[in-house]
Amino acid sequence: MSIRFRRSHEPLFWLLFGAGGLVAALVLPAVVVFTGLIAPLTPHSADAGLLDYARVLTLFASPGARAACAGFIALLAWHAAHRILHLCHDLGVHGGAGLKWSCYGSAAAVSLLAGGLVVLLPSP
Amino acid sequence: MTRPATWQRDMRGWWRRDPAFRRYLLREATSVAIGGYALMLLAGLGCLAAGPAPWQSWQGLVMSPIGLLLQALVFAAAVIHSVSWFRLMPLTVPPVGRPGRRLGDTAISSAAWVASAVCSLALLGWLVYGA
């Protein structure tokens, strides 16, 4: 009658999900307000404005800003991957191991890409 | 031991049974918008690395009517996410303080909101005035 238990590896993914969820809860509304409201509403032309090419490169000139940018994108991806996986299960979509690895695989790919791209950013 | 004969209902459409379940699914569905926004930012990063012309077209997409509409959706999702995240946070953090003088749920949630306001303002300040 006794039940046998095997240790789950969920903590790994849950911690990434939680970190992403926390970061998103803290600043995501503000970031969306910036890209979707403040930046478009500020007068801008091809070579001036808040999202001007040279200006954004200057913003992300420092290694700290680059790491934060990549980390932010990566954590959002891990957060979303984890929740989408569970959402599929909740809605009766049982993708098995394939679905699991495509969710977390996508998050890992986004993380690698983000990490690589901030390294490749040209200096202003 | 033999078990008695039983009948059991299946779980098809379980969210129809209670509005609380639909609120839960709405909270979980915010992740789709958040994931999409992460992809949008990743694309922006790629365009930024690729040069001024790709960056210009990414900017055009982000500021196009469809781009702005989608971001309005992401904003709604982000707000639902923040509200639910900070409301549930006290259930997840270990008890703060000594037995008998534990920090209450409202204090934890409020502290999180203050932290959110401070971080958001600092980040916006950097994004607008940083360079």
Place this chain on the structure above:
Amino acid sequence: MTDGDAIRLDVLRWHPDRPAAPWWQSYEVPYRADSTLLEALQTIKDALDGTLTFRWSCRMAICGSCGCMVNGRPELSCHLLLRDLAPGPVRLEPLAHFPVIRDLVIDQQDFLEKLPAVGAYLVPAADAEAAPDTPSRQTPAQMAEYYQYAQCINCLLCYSACPQYGLKPDFLGPAALALMARHDADSRDTGGSARKAARDAESGVWDCTLVGHCTEVCPQGVDPARAINRNKTASARDYVFDLLMPGRRR
């Protein structure tokens, strides 16, 4: 309202000798200002239809046996006044996510097997065990640490409120995991390490997605959602420590 009113109860019924499908049956039940839903069921059984089957014992929300779905929400039928459900009709179904034995009677076997698996009993320290007659003292502050979790009456409403239990029957579930936390939080207990295998399993805290409805329906204010999700944090912390320091004594 005036005495002499009647309310309609629609009951989802199932009998093993009519196993093909459950059916709905309606009863018009007279009630008074102080009648409970359980009393209406008893009126049906005594005066209208002796074949209707349901569990009850204490009539005062403490034995935990009269749970059923009332208008889709898990409730103790003795804990609801008919006047609050008027004008009706009231939809009554057996507790969700459990096998139904007959009408509103569900099979609790699954929970009864899970309860010992979470170590829901006090494990005293060796010296307290050696001297059984000496009191194990506890301050009010120490008691407050687990008191809320100790109020569980095993009514299983929380299991019916938990879609994850319905979707994943192996999940140990809200009440069992709250009782695990109840004993972990007890200053007289030393059994924490033995409960970790159940806690750290998929079917332990990790099948929970914090729907949170368990806490909303609990008639005793137990807050299983808190018990489970605090233990997620604890389980994750142990996972990381064990990863960084293999061979660490737990």
